Amino acid sequence: MLCVDTTQLLKGVLDLAVLAALRDEDGYGYDILRRLRAAGLQDVGDASVYGTLRRLFTGGFLNTYVVPSDEGPHRKYYALNAAGRAELDRNGKTWREFASTMNDLLGDRGIV
Amino acid sequence: MLCVDTTQLLKGVLDLAVLAALRDEDGYGYDILRRLRAAGLQDVGDASVYGTLRRLFTGGFLNTYVVPSDEGPHRKYYALNAAGRAELDRNGKTWREFASTMNDLLGDRGIV
DNA sequence: CACAGTACTGTGCAATCCGAAGTACCGTCA
DNA sequence: TGACGGTACTTCGGATTGCACAGTACTGTG
Numbered sequence: 001m002l003c004v005d006t007t008q009l010l011k012g013v014l015d016l017a018v019l020a021a022l023r024d025e026d027g028y029g030y031d032i033l034r035r036l037r038a039a040g041l042q043d044v045g046d047a048s049v050y051g052t053l054r055r056l057f058t059g060g061f062l063n064t065y066v067v068p069s070d071e072g073p074h075r076k077y078y079a080l081n082a083a084g085r086a087e088l089d090r091n092g093k094t095w096r097e098f099a100s101t102m103n104d105l106l107g108d109r110g111i112v
Numbered sequence: 113m114l115c116v117d118t119t120q121l122l123k124g125v126l127d128l129a130v131l132a133a134l135r136d137e138d139g140y141g142y143d144i145l146r147r148l149r150a151a152g153l154q155d156v157g158d159a160s161v162y163g164t165l166r167r168l169f170t171g172g173f174l175n176t177y178v179v180p181s182d183e184g185p186h187r188k189y190y191a192l193n194a195a196g197r198a199e200l201d202r203n204g205k206t207w208r209e210f211a212s213t214m215n216d217l218l219g220d221r222g223i224v
Numbered sequence: 225c226a227c228a229g230t231a232c233t234g235t236g237c238a239a240t241c242c243g244a245a246g247t248a249c250c251g252t253c254a
Numbered sequence: 255t256g257a258c259g260g261t262a263c264t265t266c267g268g269a270t271t272g273c274a275c276a277g278t279a280c281t282g283t284g
């Protein structure tokens with residue numbers, strides 16, 4: 001479809017969303033998935049989140065450590081490092097500017 | 113790169129941006145390109161805009177007509193039709209919701 | 225032991241944006 | 255006349271990225 005479906009909107013923003021989900025607390029993939037869905041991103045697929053985490057990790061924005069779990073397989077925790085926080089700030093700013101540009105284009109008619 | 117570069121942010125929003133650019137006035141590709149760039153989307157490529165216009169047209173959201181020009185080749189004008197306006201409304205709403213979700217995630221700390 | 229739930233990995237597909245190159249038309253300047 | 259720059263559009267191939275699907279592996283329960 002054309003349409004602005006959430007799938008397409010997510011492109012390029014998922015990185016930012018995942019960084020933001022890790023801002024206050026370390027987390028492992030499955031949990032981050034739940035955080036994002038709870039936050040309103042109902043449609044994120046699990047594979048997307050895991051992929052993003054790996055991408056951010058190889059990009060050097062995350063540290064990782066494994067924690068065994070009592071109730072299932074091990075959990076691979078991810079944590080923001082300095083580069084990650086810098087990324088989060090930068091990308092957050094880019095996002096805000098972009099969003100504001102779009103709102104202007106859309107006519108900026110008041111409230112959501 | 114990772115990073116939220118505007119290129120990636122545009123994905124899935126360009127349709128909406130183009131629809132918005134046509135809301136008040138018909139336009140042809142080259143002109144819409146200028147409108148978008150003037151609005152702040154400096155980095156849109158021409159091919160993207162032309163491609164989007166064609167996609168929106170085949171999707172049934174735009175009408176089109178050709179106007180010869182005194183100062184160059186013909187211009188293929190595009191105009192929103194009823195379906196296009198409906199799309200614009202719907203997608204605009206989706207965008208606003210999505211943007212608001214993202215802002216929540218980001219911590220919604222005040223100013224742009 | 226089968227099964228459901230948790231947690232992660234790998235593969236291949238589809239969508240879409242972009243750069244580059246190409247076509248074509250116009251007016252100007254030499 | 256011919257070269258050139260600006261306008262306007264098309265086509266092609268490359269690159270990212272999100273997702274569905276399938277598969278691995280560990281846990282506790284019936």
